[in-house]
Each structure stands twice: as structure tokens, then as C-alpha cells.
Amino acid sequence: MELSRERPPLALIACSDDWMSRALESVFQQHGYVVAHTRSGVQTLELARLANHDLLVLDESLSDVRAIDVCRAIREGTQFDHSVPVVITSPTPVDPHARIAAFNAGAWEYCSHPVDL
Secondary structure: OOOOOOOOOEEEEEOOOHHHHHHHHHHHHHOOOEEEEEOOHHHHHHHHHHOOOOEEEEEOOOOOOOHHHHHHHHHHOOOOOOOOOEEEEEOOOOOHHHHHHHHHOOOOEEEEOOOOO
């Protein structure tokens, strides 16, 4: 995927864990991304509709909507760019069934903390 040179790439991080959110933000900023944060699945969907993000990171720590459901809504929604990578992260070890469910929902990757970027 080629990123627009007119603006820096934009990442949306949806995570209720402040430490993990800040760690991801730091890494993405080092690579030139502008980072937006949310702690809510509902707000993630709203922000994803408002801006053309170049990357979405959804953590399973969201309390209001499951990350996999947010991913599915984004992939099924006609107002979203389906070529945008969606990564789901988990604070627990990777469960093969959860990984398959994430891929079926349209995630590009499913990984556990700490995330090896």
C-alpha cells in the first residue's frame, strides 16, 4: 500500500491499556505516523468513519465492544477503506481459535503483548 505524500500516515489505536497505547504510539511516531487514540469500540468506529486512517490497531482490552466485532463492522461497512490494515492485539497468549476468528473478521494480524513490531 502506498501512503499519500500529502500528509503523514495516520494510525488509530483502540486500547484501554494506557501503557500499551503509549508504547504503540511511540513506535508509530518514530516511523512518521500521526496517532489517534481511543479506549472505546464505539468511538473507534466513529473515528474510523471520520478520517482515512492508514492503520488500525484494536486491542482486546476494549470494554464496550469486542475488538473482533469492531474489525468485522469495519470490514463489512461500505464507508471504510477495506485495504487499510487492521491488527488485533491481545494481552493474553495467542489462542489459535481467536486468531482464526480474527482473520475471518478481516484482521491482517492477531498478536499478543508484548507486540513485536
